[in-house]
Amino acid sequence: xxxxxxLAALKNGFQDATAYRIEFxxxxxxxxxxxxxxxxxxxxxxxxxxGATEIAGMTHAELIHYTLVSILFTQIRGGDLDxxxxxxxxxxxxxxxxxxxxxxxxxxxxxxxxxxxFIAGFCLALGLLLSFFTELSPFRLVASMGLxxxxxxxxxxxxxxxxxxxxxxxxxxxxxxxxxxxxxxLSGELIPLxxxxxxxxxxxxxxxxxxFVFGPTQYALGRWSHEQFLTQLGIACLWLVVGSGLVRLxxxxxxxxxxxxxx
Amino acid sequence: xxxxRALGHYLEIYRVQLKNNFVREAVYRSNFLxxxxxxxxxxxxxxxxxxxxxxxxxxxxxxxxxxxFFFLGIFxxxxxxxxxxxxxxxxxxxxxxxxGELDILLTKPVNPLFLAxxxxxxxxxxxxxxxxxxIAVRFAQPAGFAGGWLWLTVGFWLLVGLxxxxxxxxxxxxxxxxTERSFALSRLYYQFFHFATKPDALxxxxxxxxxxxxxxxAFIGSVPARALLHGLQAWEYALIVAVLTGFFALDGWLWRxxxxxxxxxxx
Amino acid sequence: xxxxxxxSGPVIQARNIRRVFRSSRKGEGLKGALKLxxxxxYQEHVALKGVSFELEPGSFNGLIGANxxxxxxxxxxxxxxxxxxxxxxxxxxxxxxxxxxxxxxxISLVMGQKAQLWWDLPAIxxxxxLRAIYEIPLKDYxxxxxxxxxxxxxxxxxxxxIRRLSLGERMKMELIGAILHWPSVIFLDEPTIGLDxxxxxxxxxxxxxFNEREKATIILTSHNMDDIERxxxxxxILRDGELIFDGAPxxxxxxxxxxxxxxxxxxxxxxxxxxxxxxxxxxxxxDEAEEGETKAIHFTVKQDRIVAILQALMQRFHIIDxxxxxxxxxxxxxxxxxxxxxxx
Numbered sequence: 001x002x003x004x005x006x007l008a009a010l011k012n013g014f015q016d017a018t019a020y021r022i023e024f025x026x027x028x029x030x031x032x033x034x035x036x037x038x039x040x041x042x043x044x045x046x047x048x049x050x051g052a053t054e055i056a057g058m059t060h061a062e063l064i065h066y067t068l069v070s071i072l073f074t075q076i077r078g079g080d081l082d083x084x085x086x087x088x089x090x091x092x093x094x095x096x097x098x099x100x101x102x103x104x105x106x107x108x109x110x111x112x113x114x115x116x117x118f119i120a121g122f123c124l125a126l127g128l129l130l131s132f133f134t135e136l137s138p139f140r141l142v143a144s145m146g147l148x149x150x151x152x153x154x155x156x157x158x159x160x161x162x163x164x165x166x167x168x169x170x171x172x173x174x175x176x177x178x179x180x181x182x183x184x185x186l187s188g189e190l191i192p193l194x195x196x197x198x199x200x201x202x203x204x205x206x207x208x209x210x211x212f213v214f215g216p217t218q219y220a221l222g223r224w225s226h227e228q229f230l231t232q233l234g235i236a237c238l239w240l241v242v243g244s245g246l247v248r249l250x251x252x253x254x255x256x257x258x259x260x261x262x263x
Numbered sequence: 264x265x266x267x268r269a270l271g272h273y274l275e276i277y278r279v280q281l282k283n284n285f286v287r288e289a290v291y292r293s294n295f296l297x298x299x300x301x302x303x304x305x306x307x308x309x310x311x312x313x314x315x316x317x318x319x320x321x322x323x324x325x326x327x328x329x330x331x332f333f334f335l336g337i338f339x340x341x342x343x344x345x346x347x348x349x350x351x352x353x354x355x356x357x358x359x360x361x362x363g364e365l366d367i368l369l370t371k372p373v374n375p376l377f378l379a380x381x382x383x384x385x386x387x388x389x390x391x392x393x394x395x396x397x398i399a400v401r402f403a404q405p406a407g408f409a410g411g412w413l414w415l416t417v418g419f420w421l422l423v424g425l426x427x428x429x430x431x432x433x434x435x436x437x438x439x440x441x442t443e444r445s446f447a448l449s450r451l452y453y454q455f456f457h458f459a460t461k462p463d464a465l466x467x468x469x470x471x472x473x474x475x476x477x478x479x480x481a482f483i484g485s486v487p488a489r490a491l492l493h494g495l496q497a498w499e500y501a502l503i504v505a506v507l508t509g510f511f512a513l514d515g516w517l518w519r520x521x522x523x524x525x526x527x528x529x530x
Numbered sequence: 531x532x533x534x535x536x537x538s539g540p541v542i543q544a545r546n547i548r549r550v551f552r553s554s555r556k557g558e559g560l561k562g563a564l565k566l567x568x569x570x571x572y573q574e575h576v577a578l579k580g581v582s583f584e585l586e587p588g589s590f591n592g593l594i595g596a597n598x599x600x601x602x603x604x605x606x607x608x609x610x611x612x613x614x615x616x617x618x619x620x621x622x623x624x625x626x627x628x629x630x631x632x633x634x635x636x637i638s639l640v641m642g643q644k645a646q647l648w649w650d651l652p653a654i655x656x657x658x659x660l661r662a663i664y665e666i667p668l669k670d671y672x673x674x675x676x677x678x679x680x681x682x683x684x685x686x687x688x689x690x691x692i693r694r695l696s697l698g699e700r701m702k703m704e705l706i707g708a709i710l711h712w713p714s715v716i717f718l719d720e721p722t723i724g725l726d727x728x729x730x731x732x733x734x735x736x737x738x739x740f741n742e743r744e745k746a747t748i749i750l751t752s753h754n755m756d757d758i759e760r761x762x763x764x765x766x767i768l769r770d771g772e773l774i775f776d777g778a779p780x781x782x783x784x785x786x787x788x789x790x791x792x793x794x795x796x797x798x799x800x801x802x803x804x805x806x807x808x809x810x811x812x813x814x815x816x817d818e819a820e821e822g823e824t825k826a827i828h829f830t831v832k833q834d835r836i837v838a839i840l841q842a843l844m845q846r847f848h849i850i851d852x853x854x855x856x857x858x859x860x861x862x863x864x865x866x867x868x869x870x871x872x873x874x
Contacts, residue, residue: 023447030454037470038457042316045324045465055319174297178304185308197318272665279662283648283655290650290691366611367646371663372634378663382648526612528551 005102006110013114028119032075035189039067042191056195066192069136070217072123074189076148077212081112082159082179086172089163094258105160105251109153116152120145127220136220143229144216150236151212155183157243158208160251167254182207188214208239276373277381284384295387302346302391306339306398309460324464330492333406334462336399337417337491338484341424342459343391345483349429351383354449356436360525376518392421408492420487423503427482430510437514440521459483479506540584541715541747542608547617549578549603549771577603579771580617585764587714588745590738592762592779594752594863599768601751605717608749609639622714635664638713640704642720649693653684653703656692657710664711671710678706681736698729705733709740718750722757734760755859767863769870782862789855790829790836795848797825806846807839812869815861824850830861 017024046052047060055063085108088094097104127141162179166172184190186209193204193214204210215232218224224232288295310332317328326334359365359379368375396417403410435452442448459480463471474481482503489495552572578600585591593601606612607619610626610633619626624633640646647656661671679685682702692700701721708716718737722730738761741748752758758765759779767775775782804811807829815828829839836854843849 023442027447027450030451034454034457038461041461041466041470042323044467046316046320048467049324049465050320050322052320169297174301177301181301181305181308185312190312191315195315195319197315200315272662275665276659276662279655279659283651283659286652286655287650363641363644364646366606366641367639367644369611369629370609370634370637370639372631373663529606529612 009110010114013111017115036071073148073213073216077152077155079112082163085163086166089166144220148216154239161246164250164254183209187212280381298387329402329405332402334488337488340392340395344425345428346388352380353436357439360439424483433514437517541587542585543620545618547581547614550615581773590741590748592758592765595768600771636714638708639717640708642723652689654688716748791853793824793851807842
């Protein structure tokens with residue numbers, strides 16, 4: 001059954017993540033809190049020590065709000081699934097998957113999605129809890145989490161396409177590292193993207209990465225109107241189509257090459 | 264006499280390790296460019312982060328943009344040294360223990376830790392040391408670096424940075440003797456490592472205290488850069504010596520404990 | 531040439547070696563993990579229960595036993611990787627677990643399942659590192675490498691990356707790497723595991739020649755009875771951490787005995803068969819039946835008893851097939867194991 005292996009993959013991924021709970025929690029906390037702490041440190045240096053009152057039209061409080069709310073979205077995308085794919089190709093383990101009636105790219109995705117869904121649920125609950133005490137709108141939070149989850153898919157599509165480089169170069173490690181660093185900066189995880197000078201805003205706008213963290217945070221904070229959000233949702237859907245095309249293309253070509261070389 | 268003989272022995276082993284790594288890298292030539300590219304992009308991201316910030320304010324915590332760039336240059340060079348000589352050895356540390364390769368090392372008539380940590384040398388990243396230095400040189404004058412004979416002390420401060428990263432990374436790797444899955448801790452190291460990418464003067468007192476003592480990430484680049492730019496207080500020199508020797512002792516202790524555990528659990 | 535020990539006494543001594551190891555028992559889930567941190571519970575397992583023996587310099591010794599019998603544990607103790615819980619080990623006059631440099635220089639440990647040569651290097655470069663580690667003089671190094679690669683016929687593969695070699699060639703390289711420093715004592719843990727018949731034979735032949743020429747003391751563990759029968763002048767058999775046999779392999783096979791193999795339509799138990807034929811249970815081995823086949827039953831008995839046994843069997847059962855086989859070491863070990871089980 002088609003649904004069956006997909007559910008099995010999700011379950012498998014969930015068990016994998018929970019088998020090492022302490023590591024899972026430790027990793028989540030480290031990955032979520034350290035970048036936020038660094039942001040907070042920057043705002044501290046700029047405002048408290050530096051004595052600035054406003055940066056790119058944002059006050060100290062507004063920047064701190066951004067930092068705090070962005071934590072809810074930074075851990076939705078990612079994982080090292082693309083590294084896993086690259087390693088599978090390099091080591092030849094891919095052959096085991098090709099024998100099974102499952103799409104390998106999708107299988108790995110679903111396995112990695114399980115813990116991310118858990119994190120998304122947890123972050124959403126945390127956000128909703130916060131919305132009782134703050135001006136955050138629950139509706140906006142839910143919609144933002146939806147956008148972040150779309151971002152998770154787009155991110156994986158692009159990552160998997162890059163991992164396909166392993167078909168040609170034996171390893172995709174470096175390429176994926178570069179991608180990680182670029183995404184870190186352009187997703188808005190390190191700093192809010194409106195700190196970019198206006199002349200450079202095309203840099204982040206021309207990639208889909210801002211839809212992962214910056215976009216959801218902006219909408220949740222009420223800095224994007226509903227129309228803006230819908231427009232961005234449309235753009236995200238376009239990226240989904242592009243991403244799925246890229247995966248088909250790269251993996252189609254890659255697997256053909258892989259098989260012709262004898263696996 | 265005995266010491267000199269031992270030194271010759273270890274140097275010869277290291278020479279062969281270097282040569283072997285060269286042979287290996289010559290086989291995987293395509294890695295050369297990609298390895299360079301990764302670090303160049305990473306430097307680009309860090310530099311542009313500060314470019315963006317400094318587009319909004321002229322000075323952060325008394326640091327000008329040029330001074331931060333000078334710091335980044337020193338930091339990149341120090342980190343590239345670590346990547347060259349140690350990074351991969353630490354990544355492979357868990358394999359060593361979990362796959363039992365340590366058994367083989369323990370039967371060799373040399374210090375097993377020396378063999379484990381000299382195994383992988385990434386000669387390519389040496390270029391990034393020079394790249395980092397080039398950035399430091401480029402911004403030295405506008406940053407107010409006195410230059411002259413002080414350039415000679417750069418080597419010393421890079422070694423301080425290398426030593427700090429090594430003793431610190433060791434603590435995060437050694438847990439493999441106890442947890443079997445040390446990946447999470449390795450990754451935690453790289454999370455904390457982000458603290459090293461900013462000058463320590465930027466941090467609030469609590470964090471600053473932390474990265475100068477129990478998690479001395481500031482010694483990788485920030486303290487060396489500060490020492491070069493303004494010189495350090497006497498107590499700061501004492502702190503470096505104390506923290507480094509403290510961590511060194513801790514590493515040795517953990518290694519012996521870990522080995523004892525390995526040997527008692529093994530069947 | 532190198533001598534085995536410095537004195538003429540035994541090169542390896544084991545006196546009442548016990549080894550107990552603890553493993554922490556982990557409970558289910560997070561609770562279990564936390565409990566493990568706070569108040570660990572340990573499970574004790576006795577791997578060796580007081581093993582004693584002495585080995586002569588230059589001897590070739592086999593160490594056999596089922597999985598978990600304690601073979602690898604014993605090798606690890608003798609090579610200094612782990613300490614015995616109690617008892618004493620002496621190798622070349624050293625206490626192995628203190629691992630003095632001089633001791634490490636003179637031993638070698640080869641584990642069939644763990645490679646010491648790094649995969650991404652050509653063998654020649656890996657050997658060069660071993661030369662530096664063991665401080666082998668360049669002249670000796672070249673001569674030995676020449677000799678070993680000729681004996682093992684791998685000269686043309688020296689410049690090939692290890693990972694591109696076949697399993698057999700890789701194992702040969704491992705062996706060369708383990709021997710380059712001309713050790714006095716060599717521990718071999720399953721050196722022929724996974725090799726095809728031909729490659730295993732080559733390796734065996736090499737070990738025999740090397741032992742004869744260089745008089746190094748060798749201890750070999752193996753699942754492969756061929757290894758033991760053809761190489762070892764002495765066999766040690768471990769069962770559940772106890773030494774149940776120590777002697778020459780030909781002392782194991784009983785003179786004048788044969789092995790009768792029969793297949794029956796019925797599936798009687800060993801006890802039943804013993805009752806019918808008056809052969810002791812220890813001399814009866816009932817094989818695990820393969821799918822769709824009847825069980826083969828082996829009787830190890832004196833030749834003149836065979837006819838009587840067959841007659842007794844025919845009165846009670848239907849014989850489908852029968853034959854007389856050489857008595858193999860494997861069957862002897864089986865007998866020893868069964869005897870041991872009956873006794874305990």
